[in-house]
Amino acid sequence: MIVTSELVIDVRNVSVRYIIPHERIPTLKEFAIKWLRGRVVWKQFEALSNVSLAVRRGESVGIIGRNGAGKTTLLKVIARVLRPGAGTVSTTGRVVPLLELGAGFDPELSGRENIFLNGAMLGHSRRYMARRFDDIIAFAGLEEFIDAPLRTYSTGMVARLGFSVATDVEPDVLLIDEVLSVGDIEFQQKCVDRMNRFREQGVTFVLVSHSLPTVTNLCERAVWIDNGCVAMDGPAAEVVAAFTARSAGVQPGAGEADAGRSRISA
Amino acid sequence: MLQMVRSAREILKYRTLLATLVSRDLKVRYKRSVLGVLWTMLNPLLMMIVFSVVFAKVFRFTFEHFTIYFLSAFILWNFVSQTTSWSTACLLGYAPLIRKIYVPKAIFILATVLSGLVNLLISLIPLAMIMAVVRHPIHASVLFLPLSILLATVFALGLSLFLAGICIEFNDVVQIYQALLLAWMYLTPIVYPLDVVPERYRWLIVANPLYPLVETFRAPIYAGVLPDSMTVLRAAVWALAALISGWWVFERRSDRIAYLV
Secondary structure (H helix, E strand, O other): OOOOOOEEEEEEEEEEEEEOHHHOOOOHHHHHHHHHOOOOOOOEEEEEEEEEEEEEOOOEEEEEOOOOOOHHHHHHHHOOOOOOOEEEEEEOOOEEEEOOOOOOOOOOOEHHHHHHHHHHHOOOOHHHHHHHHHHHHHHHOOHHHOOOEHHHOOHHHHHHHHHHHHHHOOOOEEEEEOOOOOOOHHHHHHHHHHHHHHHHHOOEEEEEOOOHHHHHHHOOEEEEEEOOEEEEEEEHHHHHHHHHHHHHHOOOOOOHHHHHHHOEEO | OHHHHHHHHHHHHOHHHHHHHHHHHHHHHHOOOHHHHHHHHHHHHHHHHHHHHHHHHHOOOOOOOHHHHHHHHHHHHHHHHHHHHHHHHHHHHOHHHHOOOOOOOHHHHHHHHHHHHHHHHHHHHHHHHHHHHOOOOOOHHHHHHHHHHHHHHHHHHHHHHHHHHHHOOOOOHHHHHHHHHHHHHHHOOOOOOHHHOOHHHHHHHHOOOHHHHHHHHHHHHHHOOOOOHHHHHHHHHHHHHHHHHHHHHHHHHHOOHHHHO
16 A cells, blocks of 8 residues: 555535525525515535545545534535535545446436446546446446346446446545445455555545444544534544444434534524 | 636536437437437427418418428527527436536536537428428528527527526526517517518517527528628627626536535
């Protein structure tokens, strides 16, 4: 494993606010009425507040935390899916997001066409994908079903195809959100092998997972996100241990609702 | 302006995706068959019959080849109205994708407009057939059509970006726009000649951006002459104005689209 001093992900003082869904003004009619009455207010939920994270080339970072803590939001910010309300994000090299397996797949198209569609979304040309095609289906183990429409695939098969397309090209930065647990044992092992190979080759990855063993196995470093803030950042084993200790001490669910409420502002 | 060049460059980087989106659109529409292509030609044909009967017989428009006069404008109108109304809903259709993966959002609008453009080109075929049937001569002036179509495409893209930017925030604009479209069609001399409009209301028609665009397209087909330079200039100004303002509105919102869909 090679960790250099070069920063590949640099998240600085990032805050992300969501407009709470039922408070969104969805129509021009409502907006006009509220505006005329001078009552245009948006309630917002701060999913990330002032988060900074610097990742060097070759690092493997696991992100842990409770449901709704802001882990996925952080990953989406790094993947440029969400533009933060405040702060800056910069990445270098080819960033491949695996935010949800099957994102960017069209259920009506066949597996074959979906490989090209997904490749196009990652910015690859058709000719390039045609060259990689055999390797992709071989890794996914889907040779027999490649011409069937994707809607006939099982969840596991879609997951395999998604992982296979995304990781076929060696990315500079791989962002993974809780997707390794979908396939069967055999495929999971293939994924872990590929991830380990990436790690040896110096690919940076950021992994969001609720599976603490996965984090300790695959990552050197872990970041614990709590209530939209970085609670702890350090060697994976230590962070996981601290998180486990805290989770064991807190009644499941207690405090979560309060914490959520305190982050809502008008 | 510099920003605009930068986004155009980014879209160019994703040209494979653009091509894939357009071809998927067309596959869905034509169901991968010649019959599907013929089927889409049926719609303008039926419209033509209805309008020809209503306006030629009921209103007794007695000028020559009313059918061609109407149809040459109607397919252009169809292109602008279809692409812009598809664009109002198109981002919502791609919502699962937009929430999970980064791509320049304008690419979805561009793909919608381009697949409408293919539609427009295809509908030139039944138009040519009808012209042959009613023995309306085809002049060399049709060589001007690529420019007319380009202007209409730029205009449609600009308006589509504008509407998509607004509709992502306020989804009732989709319905409002449908109503406006109906009014817009009758404010454009598509089914009637400009000279049936009383003199003092004529400015209203001439100020309509679609009027020069339609004339630029219709003159080479129907009259067999090049459109006059003033009309072309007006069409070009409207097209550019639509593109710049539409792009501006869309770009300002494009960062927030992932939060809104």
